[in-house]
Amino acid sequence: MSATYEPVIVGFLCNWCSYRAADLAGTARLHYAPNMRPIRVMCSGRVEPDLVLKAFREGADGVLIAGCHPGECHYIEGNLKALRRYVLLKQLIRQWGIEPERLQLVWASASEGTVLAAAVNRMTEQLRALGPLRWQQTVLGGDGRPVAAAVPKAEAMATTMPEEA
């Protein structure tokens, strides 16, 4: 991890609450981490799981989904759908070797600029501790081509690969 690593968070913010919360944080001149790239969506329920995976593949270190509090979604239950997807996505990305902290969800109403700012600050620090994700380079091997697997030598295998119980 280089000393200059700045985490990149892709933030999906719902138009009716969280995007306004971000707006409010701005007009109120709140100081918070500049690491989130906000993307305005109509509802947190609009965030299809493939958008999250694509963000990770294309270089995001973390993804933040922000929406209205349960009961306040403008499309009634879009945020509950978002929550169900988020819970399963979290279980899924763990199997892909992505730490669960890299995907977060926060409810922030239009008046909760501070809540959103605090979530971004907290997540930025967590991602800083985790280090960069850089999917293309570290997992897919730069140009996306696979590399020959390093197969340990038979002798080395015998000493470095003890029996598993």
Add this chain to the structure above:
Amino acid sequence: MAGNGKPKFAMYWAASCGGCEIAVLNIGDKILAVDEAFDIAFWPCAADFKVKDVESYPDGYIDLCLFNGGIRNSENEEMAHLLRRKSKVLVAFGSCAHEGCIPALANLTTPEAIFRAAYLNNISTENPKRVVPQPVTKVPEGELHIPVFYDRVRALDQVVAVDYIIPGCPPEPHQIWNVLEAVISGTPLPPPGSTIIGAGKVAVCEECPLEKHEKTITRFYRPYEIVPEPGLCLLEQGLFCMGPATRSGCNARCPRVGMGCRGCYGPLDGVEDQGARMLAALASVVGVGTLRDEEPKLEPLIEEVMETLVDPAGTLYRYSMAHSLLQRARVETGSSAAGGVR
């Protein structure tokens, strides 16, 4: 072989189980029509050919090559390049060549863990000297070379340009015949370029006779845990079914007999990542976590339900791992830890 004017046919198998070869024979006595129409130029499973035979053909000599299997090692890759060069029409035949299939589930783990499981810690393997195959081995007679194992399985079109894809694990006989018949009769195929043929465009659900009633579920069951109510959608009974995210063409073979679709025809038209699409569908069928629940209770309630879906990555991406958005798990190379595999 040559000189009789018949179009040349080839079939080859890379990282796959061999079922695709059998699937071609499943077209029954129509195989005689295939034999009648084509001259077999290379089909190691059915007739005695060597790689040097293929090498000796001029480029573009083979008219139709069905390539099944994913790209797991250097031999698979070399054969993919060779057959691409020698074939006018190259078809990714079956799920392994299309999107990785079962062999690509290994993309969730490390090569080292695979070797350990295959050669060392395996109850049916006797290997007291703990010998593990090496790409190059020195023996008194000289050097032995075997193919190099890659760090992940790739689909055929991630390695060479593919004209058509016939999906399925394995492709359904009637679909195989549809395609072969078109080729034999000279019916023009759609424009090439990883074009899906021999399948539908919509979701398996649309071919499925089981009724949907927009019912929600409170947990998932594994197939052995319950006996499904006949005539009703399996997913709405809590039995995992990939129907909503999977391409039609099989005539909903599995749901029809009470087994949820496993997803072998890959994502339907317009969907890039089959698992992500299915995940979205699951979120709609789970009815737990409603506006009646208090905000802090929502997440744990939903978690409990989702945990009843065992092995989400292996289930949602059972066939499409190599072609998914993330393609393989992030694992420390050289460590024996098998990524996040549970």
